[in-house]
Amino acid sequence: MGLAFEKEVVEIRFHGRGGQGAVTAAHLLVDAAMRENLWGAAFPFFGAERRGAPVTAYARVSRRVVSTKSMIKKPDVVVVLDQAVMNYVNVFDGIKNGGVAVINSATHTLPSTRLPAGVRIHTVDATRIALDFGLVLAGWPLVNIAMVGALARILGMKLSSVLEAVNSILSGRAAELNSRAAERAYREVVEVEA
Amino acid sequence: MKRDELILPLSRPKVGVQGTTGSWRIRKPVINYSKCIGCGICWLYCPDSTIDIEDTGSRFRVSIDYTYCKGCGICWTVCPVKAIDMVKEV
Amino acid sequence: MARLTLTGNHCVAHAVKLARVKVVSAYPITPQTTIVEKISELVDSGSTNMKIIRVESEHSALAAVYGAATAGLRAFTATSSHGLLYMHEMVWWVAQARIPAVMAIVTRTIGPPWNIWTDHHDVMGQRDIGWIITMAESNQEVLDETIKLFKITEDPEVFLPGIIGLDAFILSHTVEPVEVPDQEIVDSFLPERRQPYVIKSGEALVMGNVPSDLLVNFRMREGVHRGLRNAEKVIERVDLEWGKLTGRHYGGLVECYRCEDADYLFAGAGAWVGDMRIAVDKLRDIGLRFGVLKIRYIRPFPYSRVFEAVRGRKGVLVFDRSISAGSAGPIFLDLTTHLYSSGLRIPVKNVVTGLAGFDIGYEDFVKIGKSFVNEVSESGWITSFLDFYP
Known part of the structure; x- marks a missing residue:
């Protein structure tokens, strides 16, 4: 069934750079979850927005109404949009034992940083996917929606829910290309053996 | 921090309170010294004071502190002789 | 009814549109800004015929809302923290003039030091004036209560303005699944605008002139208190009415x-x-x-x-x-x-x-x-x- 349906609440932290769309990714995930009769809440790191800076965004996906409003300190899942931020930030900080990481990676190898116990690593080459579909803005590959596609697969959500969410939040050419990117990432995400 | 001490909303400016903000860059400004006329306008406009300036007597010599430069490109915009290039980093 | 994922701020914007507000005036301040940005988008897309009045400060924003509301129009503003403090004088004028209007306050702490996170000092600083003040727990409640406030504030037993308070970021910038009612539902719920008087061009009427009898002025103050006490039963009644239409009862007060x-x-x-x-x-x-x-x-x-x-x-x-x-x-x-x-x-x-x-x-x-x-x-x-x- 997947994580989203097994646990009471799944807490997710997105890592990226300001401007990469981590907040939109969190929003889109919750929109897709709603389409599977799940509840959710998505929120940015509360503070000034800083283009290029390492940023985080958060989401909770739950079978019940999400009542808590506090910050996520012990995520079940971390999503890394840009591997470069791993040089500056410990993306595994606070991750639960048995937690899951979804990393945008071209090499599909384990990250060089020390892994906390029990964390399962999944990778997808979202940058390649974005470039293949021409999803580039101001020189940046737009990987955020592809990463939601990969994440949705790991959470056990249907691809159709993600595509509906993409079309609800985006429109026109952006919706079309991002739908295709999400679909490919949904198919291509793999678990890296430790 | 004790509850009963006088806590004031004061701080002193110091280098790097936001961390190594150079990691935010996606493009980096590079000075072409063969074109630079040493006017110091980039130093004046840099919003984060990451351009260092040295008075060599006849003119200024400027250099960029890449540990903290965020790559905003304001120096590149204001340079009157186009002596700064923005070079892709990410 | 549409089920959407919306931030608390966007819920306010949708509620304002559904309430067929005619005039919006505001000045940007974090974390309120995205309310008026969204309203501006809705106006731009032609999905509402609201008029947005751009101003140079929050004091003027509420003054513009006050003017529009006095002239007979449903009007709205939004602010936070320092913006609200700057607006404070007008907050008194609107209430004491018994003019219904609605304001969203995205609650944010007050400096120094500069800080954009939530606490309730800004909204609590307005509680002695004569505005109805409600505080929301979820984005759905933000949307529902904003719509209801138009009905409560315009009730002849009340005739006072109202504030919807929502916590900075933990509601304003957090996305949650929300049911957005159809326009017909809101139209059947909200009556035509009612207010104690309308100032029209060509008809001489002075509001707020120096009082000739201080006891009359005294009774005006007392009347504001009575209007708020009357609001209790109106709030309970409106909660039931909204519950019947949407299935969402919140318990009133x-x-x-x-x-x-x-x-x-x-x-x-x-x-x-x-x-x-x-x-x-x-x-x-x-x-x-x-x-x-x-x-x-x-x-x-x-x-x-x-x-x-x-x-x-x-x-x-x-x-x-x-x-x-x-x-x-x-x-x-x-x-x-x-x-x-x-x-x-x-x-x-x-x-x-x-x-x-x-x-x-x-x-x-x-x-x-x-x-x-x-x-x-x-x-x-x-x-x-x-x-x-x-």
Whole structure:
């Protein structure tokens, strides 16, 4: 069934750079979850927005109404949009034992940083996917929606829910290309053996 | 921090309170010294004071502190002789 | 009805559009800005014929709303923190002139130091003026209560303006699934605009001239208080009407969660009530019977409903996200004043926490709840009436 349906609440932290769309990714995930009769809440790191800076965004996906409003300190899942931020930030900080990481990676190898116990690593080459579909803005590959596609697969959500969410939040050419990117990432995400 | 001490909303400016903000860059400004006329306008406009300036007597010599430069490109915009290039980093 | 994922701020914008507001005037300030940005988008896309008046300050924003509302139009503004403080003079004018209008306050702490996170000092600073003040727990409640406020404020028994308060970021910028009612539902719910007088061009009418009889002026002040007291039954009635149309009842002035057999109550207002609910579930798991008294309306303060909810309990913990410095938290002050005058003597303790946006979650409420039970069991009363946590 997947994580989203097994646990009471799944807490997710997105890592990226300001401007990469981590907040939109969190929003889109919750929109897709709603389409599977799940509840959710998505929120940015509360503070000034800083283009290029390492940023985080958060989401909770739950079978019940999400009542808590506090910050996520012990995520079940971390999503890394840009591997470069791993040089500056410990993306595994606070991750639960048995937690899951979804990393945008071209090499599909384990990250060089020390892994906390029990964390399962999944990778997808979202940058390649974005470039293949021409999803580039101001020189940046737009990987955020592809990463939601990969994440949705790991959470056990249907691809159709993600595509509906993409079309609800985006429109026109952006919706079309991002739908295709999400679909490919949904198919291509793999678990890296430790 | 004790509850009963006088806590004031004061701080002193110091280098790097936001961390190594150079990691935010996606493009980096590079000075072409063969074109630079040493006017110091980039130093004046840099919003984060990451351009260092040295008075060599006849003119200024400027250099960029890449540990903290965020790559905003304001120096590149204001340079009157186009002596700064923005070079892709990410 | 559409089911969408929206931020609290976008819920306000949708509610304003659905209420067929005619004039919006505001000045940008974090974390309010995205309300008016969204309204501006809706105007731009042609989906509403609202007029946006651009101004140079919050003082002028509310002045523009005041003018439009006085001229007979449904009008709206939104602000936060320092913007609200700058607007403060006009906040008095609108209420004392008995002009219905609606304002969203995205609650944010006040400097120095500069800080954009939530606490309730800004909205609580407006509670003595004559505005109805409601605080939301979820984005759905933000949307529903904003629509309802237009009906409540324009009721002839009330004729006072109203504030919808929503916590900075933890509601304003958090996305949640929300049911957005159809326009026909809102149209059937909201009557044509009503107000005590309309100032029209070509018809001489002076509002606010120097009073010739100070007793008349005195009675005006008293009347504002009476209007707010009348609002209690209007709020309860409107909550039922909205519930019939949408299936969403909130309990009117207050909501009780697991109160029926509770020995102890948490009382508080705003987004963190959600965390209090989880804490109550967890405390009950270890045999401590807690409930939540959610204060939905700060003004009018729901004395009678609070009295009924609190009577017979072993103790009440009142959480304030602001403090009347030198006294205690404002919700605690209101609540204990009425309990005392009703002759009720039970341990009521004030915990002031979450100031300056300090993050508070259900684990904190569990901890505070346990320690309160110990305090009351050991001392038979409370050892201090006000604690700061942590």
